[in-house]
Amino acid sequence: MTAIIRAEHVAKIFRQQVRRSGMLGPLKDFVMPVTRPVNAVDGISFDIEPGEAVGYLGPNGAGKSTMIKMLTGILAPSAGTVSVLGRNPQAQRVLNARQIGVVFGQRTQLWWELPLIESFELHRRMYRVPASVYQRNRADLVEMMELSAFIERPVRHLSLGQRMRAEIAMALMHDPKILFLDEPTIGLDVVAKDVVRKFLSRINRERGTTIILTTHDLQDIEEICPRLIMVDDGKLLFDGTIAALRVTFGARRRLTLEFAQDPGHVELDRAEPAGGEGVQRLFLLPDDQRPLLHILSALKAGADLRDVRLHEPGIEEIIRTHYQSKVSA
Amino acid sequence: MRDTLSLLFYLMRLRVRTRLEFRAALLITWLAQAFGYAGIFASIWLILTRFGTIGGWTWPQMAFLLGFHTLGYALGACFTLVQLRRMEDIVLGGEFDTLLVRPLNPWAYLVFSGFNIEYGGHIALGAGLVAWAWPQLSIAWTTDTCLLLAGGLVSAALITASMITIIAACALVLGRARYLFGIYFDFWELSRYPASIFAAPFQVALLSIIPLGYMAYVPVAVLLGRPVPYLGAFAEIAALSAGPLSAVAAFFFWRFCLKRYQGGGG
Ligand SMILES: Nc1ncnc2c1ncn2[C@@H]1O[C@H](COP(=O)(O)OP(=O)(O)OP(=O)(O)O)[C@@H](O)[C@H]1O
Ligand SMILES: [Mg+2]
Numbered sequence: 001m002t003a004i005i006r007a008e009h010v011a012k013i014f015r016q017q018v019r020r021s022g023m024l025g026p027l028k029d030f031v032m033p034v035t036r037p038v039n040a041v042d043g044i045s046f047d048i049e050p051g052e053a054v055g056y057l058g059p060n061g062a063g064k065s066t067m068i069k070m071l072t073g074i075l076a077p078s079a080g081t082v083s084v085l086g087r088n089p090q091a092q093r094v095l096n097a098r099q100i101g102v103v104f105g106q107r108t109q110l111w112w113e114l115p116l117i118e119s120f121e122l123h124r125r126m127y128r129v130p131a132s133v134y135q136r137n138r139a140d141l142v143e144m145m146e147l148s149a150f151i152e153r154p155v156r157h158l159s160l161g162q163r164m165r166a167e168i169a170m171a172l173m174h175d176p177k178i179l180f181l182d183e184p185t186i187g188l189d190v191v192a193k194d195v196v197r198k199f200l201s202r203i204n205r206e207r208g209t210t211i212i213l214t215t216h217d218l219q220d221i222e223e224i225c226p227r228l229i230m231v232d233d234g235k236l237l238f239d240g241t242i243a244a245l246r247v248t249f250g251a252r253r254r255l256t257l258e259f260a261q262d263p264g265h266v267e268l269d270r271a272e273p274a275g276g277e278g279v280q281r282l283f284l285l286p287d288d289q290r291p292l293l294h295i296l297s298a299l300k301a302g303a304d305l306r307d308v309r310l311h312e313p314g315i316e317e318i319i320r321t322h323y324q325s326k327v328s329a
Numbered sequence: 330m331r332d333t334l335s336l337l338f339y340l341m342r343l344r345v346r347t348r349l350e351f352r353a354a355l356l357i358t359w360l361a362q363a364f365g366y367a368g369i370f371a372s373i374w375l376i377l378t379r380f381g382t383i384g385g386w387t388w389p390q391m392a393f394l395l396g397f398h399t400l401g402y403a404l405g406a407c408f409t410l411v412q413l414r415r416m417e418d419i420v421l422g423g424e425f426d427t428l429l430v431r432p433l434n435p436w437a438y439l440v441f442s443g444f445n446i447e448y449g450g451h452i453a454l455g456a457g458l459v460a461w462a463w464p465q466l467s468i469a470w471t472t473d474t475c476l477l478l479a480g481g482l483v484s485a486a487l488i489t490a491s492m493i494t495i496i497a498a499c500a501l502v503l504g505r506a507r508y509l510f511g512i513y514f515d516f517w518e519l520s521r522y523p524a525s526i527f528a529a530p531f532q533v534a535l536l537s538i539i540p541l542g543y544m545a546y547v548p549v550a551v552l553l554g555r556p557v558p559y560l561g562a563f564a565e566i567a568a569l570s571a572g573p574l575s576a577v578a579a580f581f582f583w584r585f586c587l588k589r590y591q592g593g594g595g
Binding site: 014015066069072073074075093094095097098100102104106107108109111113114118122125126127128 | 332335336339340343346347350422423424426427429430431432433590591592
């Protein structure tokens with residue numbers, strides 16, 4: 001299959017104005033502005049196949065929104081190329097716009113003063129959605145996102161959660177092939193996040209809509225996206241499945257053993273002792289797929305094992321470890 | 330093309346409907362604007378009753394000029410001013426990004442979805458003044474004068490819309506434009522007087538790079554049969570073409586800035 005989204009050595013350099021201090025600072029800034037380059041995106045390449053759901057993850061300022069803006073035709077890359085559905089999204093902005101859906105978690109595309117349904121109607125006209133398709137999609141989306149209770153209400157009266165559900169529904173009204181979401185769950189409560197996640201994952205499965213979403217919330221990715229792209233400081237850190245992330249970043253499972261009485265010296269094959277004393281002992285297990293029973297069978301026959309706990313690190317933990325190691329390096 | 334036009338018309342209707350939901354507020358705006366202008370015009374009238382003329386212009390002539398100016402301005406501003414004056418916020422707040430992901434020209438979207446009936450007050454006042462002054466000035470009702478009146482108003486509307494567009498486009502690149510609107514309105518206020526009363530360099534500016542002289546002064550002077558400095562016999566054609574020429578300039582300037590758009594941060 002050919003890629004539906006392709007980024008090749010993409011870079012984006014912004015020029016940020018440096019503000020000077022002192023009494024004459026503002027005057028100098030106006031007459032002779034000094035700028036400094038910011039490498040928001042720095043040589044990133046990836047391919048995304050139709051039907052994939054990809055999470056784009058990174059700390060603040062990592063360049064996530066900038067990448068989304070280049071893929072949706074808002075900005076042109078400073079170097080490299082992006083291609084979406086085989087097109088240059090900025091050169092063919094309007095054609096591209098008809099086939100993608102975009103949701104910005106931090107801003108609205110709904111018509112503030114008018115009832116929600118009017119925004120949908122405007123969307124239908126703007127994207128030239130055939131009446132039958134629109135009727136079907138609207139009925140489906142309103143039901144899935146439970147919008148019927150407030151569809152007649154002006155958007156300004158909706159809660160953030162209701163509004164975000166409406167935004168996402170609207171972005172799908174024209175059957176886009178790709179849905180881009182920039183922090184769709186930001187500011188939502190646990191319940192609303194859950195609704196959005198379940199919905200996106202269902203749309204991805206049932207309609208085959210390709211999804212690419214940026215987020216700070218790793219749970220979004222764990223629940224929606226089998227594939228994860230991690231960036232920091234404009235650079236690609238990781239691209240692959242969450243399982244592969246564990247291997248890449250050497251995330252080890254932690255095994256806790258609890259004995260009835262102090263077993264003395266305990267040794268497990270290829271497991272690194274990680275503290276604990278007396279009846280409780282900790283080990284770090286390498287990511288080598290060995291079954292737990294196999295590992296435990298190495299224990300001395302007389303050891304009176306009371307409890308065994310195995311802790312799988314979540315991606316949050318993996319990433320935190322990674323960032324911490326970067327800061328201390 | 331037809332689809333796009335009907336979409337733009339639909340956007341306009343949506344905006345009008347939103348405005349009509351707050352009818353009382355609209356009425357108050359109309360009245361407030363009409364009174365605001367009436368106050369300024371009354372003070373000009375007072376000056377004229379005392380001194381007879383301003384730069385050789387009598388009150389009915391001056392009233393015609395003011396009416397023409399207000400009307401031409403309102404026709405252009407109702408499509409542009411209220412929304413494009415916010416351009417700084419539209420860019421910095423990221424609203425412009427959301428326009429760029431829609432399958433529509435962002436300028437057309439802004440202009441039509443922001444169509445503003447609050448200018449009803451201006452239009453009534455401007456048309457009223459023109460209608461009152463015209464018969465007193467014994468301007469002949471010929472095809473020529475009617476064409477000049479209508480064409481001059483369209484030209485004035487285009488100048489207004491173009492200049493507002495040009496200023497708004499600056500926000501795409503600089504992220505700022507509000508102070509430029511301030512400067513524009515300073516010149517705009519002066520352009521409701523006959524340009525001939527100003528110092529020569531200023532006259533030249535108003536007839537060239539800041540084409541506000543064509544908003545009202547040039548077409549009205551031609552209609553009244555008064556000489557126009559620098560332009561002479563070309564005054565009529567200049568009045569009619571200033572609008573379309575500004576529109577072309579605005580079109581290219583907007584495109585130039587849009588190409589350099591770097592997002593509103595965040
Ligand atoms: N229009 C702009 N002009 C100048 N610099 C910009 C602009 N937009 C973004 N930047 C800079 O580029 C870098 C990446 O910004 P971006 O918005 O892509 O980050 P992000 O990963 O989306 O962060 P966040 O998680 O905070 O949303 C930041 O350093 C930011 O300051
Ligand atoms: Mg962002």
